[in-house]
Amino acid sequence: xxxxxxxxxxxxxxxxxxxxxxxxxxxxxxxxxxxxxxxxxxxxxxxxxxxxxxxxxxxxxxxxxxxxxxxxxxxxxxxxxxxxxxxxxxxxxxxxxxxxxxxxxxxxxxxxxxxxxxxxxxxxxxxxxxxxxxxxxxxxxxxxxxxxxxxxxxxxxxxxxxxxxxxxxxxxxxxxxxxxxxxxxxxxxxxxxxxxxxxxxxxxxxxxxxxxxxxxxxxxxxxxxxxxxxxxxxxxxxxxxxxxxxxxxxxxxxxxxxxxxxxxxxxxxxxxxxxxxxxxxxxxxxxxxxxxxxxxxxxxxxxxxxxxxxxxxxx
Numbered sequence: 001x002x003x004x005x006x007x008x009x010x011x012x013x014x015x016x017x018x019x020x021x022x023x024x025x026x027x028x029x030x031x032x033x034x035x036x037x038x039x040x041x042x043x044x045x046x047x048x049x050x051x052x053x054x055x056x057x058x059x060x061x062x063x064x065x066x067x068x069x070x071x072x073x074x075x076x077x078x079x080x081x082x083x084x085x086x087x088x089x090x091x092x093x094x095x096x097x098x099x100x101x102x103x104x105x106x107x108x109x110x111x112x113x114x115x116x117x118x119x120x121x122x123x124x125x126x127x128x129x130x131x132x133x134x135x136x137x138x139x140x141x142x143x144x145x146x147x148x149x150x151x152x153x154x155x156x157x158x159x160x161x162x163x164x165x166x167x168x169x170x171x172x173x174x175x176x177x178x179x180x181x182x183x184x185x186x187x188x189x190x191x192x193x194x195x196x197x198x199x200x201x202x203x204x205x206x207x208x209x210x211x212x213x214x215x216x217x218x219x220x221x222x223x224x225x226x227x228x229x230x231x232x233x234x235x236x237x238x239x240x241x242x243x244x245x246x247x248x249x250x251x252x253x254x255x256x257x258x259x260x261x262x263x264x265x266x267x268x269x270x271x272x273x274x275x276x277x278x279x280x281x282x283x284x285x286x287x288x289x290x291x292x293x294x295x296x297x298x299x300x301x302x303x304x305x306x307x308x309x310x311x312x313x314x315x
Contacts, residue, residue, distance in 0.1 A: 001086040007097040008105070012113050020053040020092065021045035021122040022115070025129050026167075027056050029075035030084050032187045033126065033158035033165040038088060040153055041124040045091070050121055053092040054085055055114065061098055063218075073220035075170055080193050094118070107137025111145040124153040160185060177223035179280040189230070189279035192221065192260060196233070196271040210243075210261040211271045213278055221258055222280055224287040228307035231264050232277040239265045241300075241307035242278060245287035263304065282310035 004014050023041035027034045038054060045052035058078060063071040076084070078095065085093055096102065096114065105113070110132045115123060123142060131137040137145070143152045158165050165185050173182045174190065182190045194215035211231070215221070224245035231240040240262045262278060264271075284306045290296040 001082070001090055002092045003082060003095065004092065005095050005097070006114070007099075008102050008113065013117055017119065018092075019048075019050040019119045019121045021048060021050055022053045022055055022094075022118075022120045022124070024055045024123060024125045024131075026060060027054065027081065028060065028072075028167045029170050029186060030081060031075075031165050031167065031170060031185050032160075033155075035088070035187060036158050037124055037126055037155045038085070038090065040155060041122070042089060044122045044124065044153065048121060051091040052089070053094060053120075054090055055094040055096065055118075056081070057096050057098040057102075059098055061103070064098060064100065064103065071218070072167075072171065073218050074216075075167055075174075075190070075220050077193060077216050077219060080191060104133055107132030107141055108145050110137065111142060115146070116149050120150050122151045122153065124155065126155050127157060171220055174220055174222045177225050177227075177283045177286070179222055179227060179283055182280075189281055190222070192219065192278040192280070194219075194260065194276060194278075196274050196276050198272060210263050211276060213260040213262060213276050215260065221260065222283075224258060226284040226287070226303050227280050228282040228284060228310035229262060230279040230281060230311070231262050232279070233271060233274050238267050239308065239311045240278075241265070241284070241304050242280070243287065263300075265304070265308070281314055282307075284310070 002016075006012055006014075021041050021044040023038040025034065025037060027038070030038075041054070042052040060072055060074070082093055123146075125139055125142075127139070129139055131142070139152060139154045146152065163169065170182055170185055170190075173179075173185070179190050192213065192215050194213040196211045197214045198212070221244050225243075227242045227244070229240045229242040231238045242260060242262045244260050245258055260278060262276075284303055290299065
């Protein structure tokens with residue numbers, strides 16, 4: 001998959017005369033609703049005999065508007081998003097920098113610059129996609145603004161038990177630790193990607209060594225607690241039990257940022273500095289403070305057994 005980074009007004013074209021069927025949106029999470037939009041764009045590309053593409057934005061608009069005070073965390077960071085799109089068979093990914101220059105474009109300017117100039121022959125988006133200054137442009141307007149240069153397809157609301165599948169809903173589920181329902185909406189387990197960093201090595205002293213995974217900034221994490229996970233490194237996948245939180249038995253919760261610690265089952269070796277993938281499979285319990293180290297060790301052993309049972313049941 002080819003990846004192009006565009007930045008208005010400096011970089012708005014690519015050195016390629018290919019024609020595209022384009023799915024457009026932010027697509028945070030690439031959940032089942034997003035997949036419906038993207039797969040339709042891919043189907044249209046096959047029908048027209050042209051390349052399939054996705055156009056998205058970086059950063060999320062909430063990181064720009066309102067001085068970023070209400071900025072959302074990312075369900076899927078860009079590297080993982082690109083990996084998933086490539087696995088879906090998408091030919092090209094356009095990442096457009098979302099800044100004030102872009103946000104100031106009128107709907108017509110946006111269409112002329114980012115769609116017509118990129119040789120787009122068809123655009124697919126969700127029913128609620130808006131574009132241009134203050135989100136004034138709608139898909140109905142896009143069809144008119146195309147002046148016949150490209151066709152459009154609007155994907156209606158994708159639901160699950162009559163509720164819209166949305167990134168907002170997924171963030172709410174994760175804030176409650178509900179990784180099981182999150183998986184249903186995503187169509188795959190929720191994944192955290194990060195680098196294994198040096199930790200306090202307290203887990204090793206307790207008999208349960210852990211890999212401390214440092215995700216990218218602004219990444220959404222599940223609610224503090226203990227989870228059954230699958231842990232992938234060097235293209236090999238292991239079972240694990242993961243604690244995300246502030247380790248209240250040892251630290252003041254009000255003065256700590258959440259960390260992701262995975263006790264990888266049946267693994268020996270050095271993981272430091274490696275990229276790791278944590279797939280969250282099942283919630284075991286909330287994070288809690290223990291009155292003694294012995295009680296903590298006893299609970300960790302129970303958590304390990306619970307994780308093994310959950311993962312065995314999931315196959």
